[in-house]
Amino acid sequence: MxxxxxxxxxxxxxxxxxxxxxxxxxxxxxxxxxxxxxxxxxxxxxxxxxxxxxxxxxxxxxxxxxxxxxxxxxxxxxxxxxxxxxxxxxxxxxxxxxxxxxxxxxxxxxxxxxxxxxxxxxxxNDAFALSHAFIDKLYFEELPQIIKPKSIITRYKADLLDFYEQNGNKMVLKPLEGSGGQNVYLIDENERNLNQIIETISEKGYVIAQEFLPEVKEGDVRVILMNGQILEENGSQAIIRRISTREDEFRSNLSLGAKAEKARLTPEMQRIVDITAPKLIRDGLFFVGLDIVKDKLIEINVLSPGGLDYIQGTSLPDFTETIIQSIEKKVEYKKFYKNSISNRELATMK
Incomplete structure (x- = not known):
C-alpha cells in the first residue's frame, strides 16, 4: 500500500x-x-x-x-x-x-x-470525526458522567470560584485547548495566585476546572485503543503507568519528564474502555489514547495520541506490527467493497 x-x-x-x-x-x-x-x-x-x-x-x-x-x-x-x-x-x-x-x-x-x-x-483517524472532536476536552465531556470527574468549562471567574468551593477548595485548572500538561495547575487552599492563574488562562480562551483525584499522585495510566479495543500484540496490552519523577509535581505527562512502566488492566479500566468504545467506533476514531486515574477517565487523546516510544523502555513490544497490519486490512476491505463502506466505518473496522 x-x-x-x-x-x-x-x-x-x-x-x-x-x-x-x-x-x-x-x-x-x-x-x-x-x-x-x-x-x-x-x-x-x-x-x-x-x-x-x-x-x-x-x-x-x-x-x-x-x-x-x-x-x-x-x-x-x-x-x-x-x-x-x-x-x-x-x-x-x-x-x-x-x-x-x-x-x-x-x-x-x-x-x-x-x-x-x-x-x-x-x-x-476519520477526518470528519476529528473535526467534531477537534477540542478533545469538549469531546471528552460527551462521554457518560459516570466515568468522569466533576468539571466545569467557562470563562467566568465567579463560576470557577464556586466550583472551587463546592469541591472542598481543591481543583485542577487547565486551558480547554492544549496538551502535554502545559498550563495545568493544582489549586488548593494554599494557592495565593488563584485569581491571577484564572485570568492568565481565560485570556487565551476557555478554562476547564476538574475535580482533583488524590490517586493522581500515584500517576495516571495511558491506555492506547485501536478500533475501539485495547491495542494488543503477542498477548501484551498497550497500557503504561506514567509516574512523575518529582515529589512536588502532580502531573505525570511523559513530555514533562515522567517515567513509564508496564501496567496491568484493572476491572475499572476495562469498564471505562467498554463505555467509551461504542462512541469511538461510531465516530471513526481508529487510534486513541485514554488517560485514567483509578476508576475515572481524565482525558481522551484523539488528535495525535502518543506513548509508543515510551513503551519501548518497558518490557512491552512496540505494537507497531499490529497497527500496520490493521491498516493493511482496511485497505484490503476498501478494495473489495469499493465505496460501499464509508471511511468512518472502515476506520474502526477490525
Missing part, C-alpha cells in the same frame, strides 16, 4: 510514535511518505496534491532516531504527489502544539484531510 503520514513539520518532528509507525510500514514493504501540514496543494480542476518525502526502498535504520535523521536529511528531497495515488493518509499532526505564529496550521490538516477523504482515500 501507499501510506502518507502528516506531521506538523518534518524538520520539527521527534522520534516518537509516528516515526515508529512509519518505520514499521516501511519495513513491511509499503511505499511510505511523510509530509508537513503545510504541504497540501489544491488546484480547482484536479485532485489535491501534496509535497512529501518518499522513504527509499533501500532505506535502512538501526532505530527510530536513525530513521528520523535520515528522513530529515536535506539530501532526501520532497516530491509532488497526487493524493489519488495514495491508499492511506494518516493525520498525525497535533494542532494543539502549534505555536502562535502558525494559527493557519491548526485546522489545515483536518480540513484538507476531509477533502482527501471525500476523494476516496482512506483517512485515519
Amino acid at each position: 501507499k501510506i502518507c503520514f502528516v506531521v506538523s513539520t518534518i524538520d520539527a518532528e521527534t522520534a516518537g510514535t509516528t516515526i515508529l509507525m512509519m518505520k514499521k510500514a516501511h519495513e513491511r514493504g509499503h511505499k511510505t511518505y511523510i509530509m508537513g501540514v503545510g504541504d497540501f496543494n489544491f488546484h480547482y480542476d484536479s485532485p489535491i496534491s501534496i509535497y512529501c518525502k518518499e522513504i527509499p526502498k533501500t532505506f535502512k535504520a538501526k532505530n527510530k532516531e536513525d530513521f528520523l535523521l535520515k528522513i530529515q536529511d536535506e539530501k532526501l528531497k520532497k516530491k509532488k504527489l497526487c493524493t489519488s495515488e495514495l491508499d492511506v493518509l494518516f493525520l498525525r499532526n497535533n494542532p494543539t502544539e502549534e505555536p502562535t505564529d502558525r494559527h493557519w496550521a491548526e485546522h489545515s490538516g483536518i480540513a484538507f484531510g476531509r477533502m482527501v477523504q471525500q476523494s476516496g482515500v482512506l483517512v485515519l
Whole structure:
C-alpha cells in the first residue's frame, strides 16, 4: 500500500510514535511518505496534491532516531504527489502544539484531510470525526458522567470560584485547548495566585476546572485503543503507568519528564474502555489514547495520541506490527467493497 503520514513539520518532528509507525510500514514493504501540514496543494480542476518525502526502498535504520535523521536529511528531497495515488493518509499532526505564529496550521490538516477523504482515500483517524472532536476536552465531556470527574468549562471567574468551593477548595485548572500538561495547575487552599492563574488562562480562551483525584499522585495510566479495543500484540496490552519523577509535581505527562512502566488492566479500566468504545467506533476514531486515574477517565487523546516510544523502555513490544497490519486490512476491505463502506466505518473496522 501507499501510506502518507502528516506531521506538523518534518524538520520539527521527534522520534516518537509516528516515526515508529512509519518505520514499521516501511519495513513491511509499503511505499511510505511523510509530509508537513503545510504541504497540501489544491488546484480547482484536479485532485489535491501534496509535497512529501518518499522513504527509499533501500532505506535502512538501526532505530527510530536513525530513521528520523535520515528522513530529515536535506539530501532526501520532497516530491509532488497526487493524493489519488495514495491508499492511506494518516493525520498525525497535533494542532494543539502549534505555536502562535502558525494559527493557519491548526485546522489545515483536518480540513484538507476531509477533502482527501471525500476523494476516496482512506483517512485515519476519520477526518470528519476529528473535526467534531477537534477540542478533545469538549469531546471528552460527551462521554457518560459516570466515568468522569466533576468539571466545569467557562470563562467566568465567579463560576470557577464556586466550583472551587463546592469541591472542598481543591481543583485542577487547565486551558480547554492544549496538551502535554502545559498550563495545568493544582489549586488548593494554599494557592495565593488563584485569581491571577484564572485570568492568565481565560485570556487565551476557555478554562476547564476538574475535580482533583488524590490517586493522581500515584500517576495516571495511558491506555492506547485501536478500533475501539485495547491495542494488543503477542498477548501484551498497550497500557503504561506514567509516574512523575518529582515529589512536588502532580502531573505525570511523559513530555514533562515522567517515567513509564508496564501496567496491568484493572476491572475499572476495562469498564471505562467498554463505555467509551461504542462512541469511538461510531465516530471513526481508529487510534486513541485514554488517560485514567483509578476508576475515572481524565482525558481522551484523539488528535495525535502518543506513548509508543515510551513503551519501548518497558518490557512491552512496540505494537507497531499490529497497527500496520490493521491498516493493511482496511485497505484490503476498501478494495473489495469499493465505496460501499464509508471511511468512518472502515476506520474502526477490525
